[in-house]
Amino acid sequence: DVVMTQSPLSLPVTLxxxxxxxxxxxxxxxxxxxxxxxxxxxQRPGQSPRRLIYKVSNRDSGVPDRFSGSGSGTDFTxxxxxxxxxxxxxxxxxxxxxxxxxxxxxxxxxxx
Amino acid sequence: EVQLVQSGGGLVRPGGSLRLSCAASGFTFSDYxxxxxxxxxxxxxEWVSSISGTGGSTxxxxxxxxRFTISRDMSKHTLFLQMNSLRAGDTAVYYCASQCSGGTxxxxxxxxxxxxxxxxxx
Numbered sequence: 425d426v427v428m429t430q431s432p433l434s435l436p437v438t439l440x441x442x443x444x445x446x447x448x449x450x451x452x453x454x455x456x457x458x459x460x461x462x463x464x465x466x467q468r469p470g471q472s473p474r475r476l477i478y479k480v481s482n483r484d485s486g487v488p489d490r491f492s493g494s495g496s497g498t499d500f501t502x503x504x505x506x507x508x509x510x511x512x513x514x515x516x517x518x519x520x521x522x523x524x525x526x527x528x529x530x531x532x533x534x535x536x
Numbered sequence: 537e538v539q540l541v542q543s544g545g546g547l548v549r550p551g552g553s554l555r556l557s558c559a560a561s562g563f564t565f566s567d568y569x570x571x572x573x574x575x576x577x578x579x580x581x582e583w584v585s586s587i588s589g590t591g592g593s594t595x596x597x598x599x600x601x602x603r604f605t606i607s608r609d610m611s612k613h614t615l616f617l618q619m620n621s622l623r624a625g626d627t628a629v630y631y632c633a634s635q636c637s638g639g640t641x642x643x644x645x646x647x648x649x650x651x652x653x654x655x656x657x658x
Contacts, residue, residue, distance in 0.1 A: 461643035465581070472631060472648040473573075473581065479644075516581055520643030524597050525571075525583040 430528035447517035461520035545652030558632030589639030
């Protein structure tokens, strides 16, 4: 199985400041078609997960442009350019390149 | 607007059975593979099972293989998860999710239901 490792586990951030979450996979996420199937999800308190980013860097409709995804191979990053109060919650990376589909353990973003 | 409306869930004793349902609307149901993802209390997300757009292919996590069965009713646009031989470790919120357009695209989870709690306890 592909193991997804996120860091940090907890990320206290000052409002208006940037935040960065790392996600590393135990194997390359490049599929045989050349595409890298890495997604990011946000889960606000008491809510269902919501997809933010797919295929490493494609932002979903309605997702603010302060969220961006980058990376390649086994090393990926989700960045929030200026954290807002509504960004509090857990963030998960997920790989869709190999069965079984696997998630990172999650990063908790909170306001300092 | 895409909607995934979940039902089922509840309290069941170890060894018991339960069936979850997820009624889909707002998209062409047969065009999307569908999945179940669960989240144990205070824990992260765990993929459970997926089914192709036509229902012809199914996939399971090792932790549920042989006990859970995923299926879909194309006429009712509904996804199901039949859970048998339930264990305490199956206690979780279960989410249904649509994957990506193409019927056999499983690489992400585009839309999510609100989740339903399954508690396995005596």
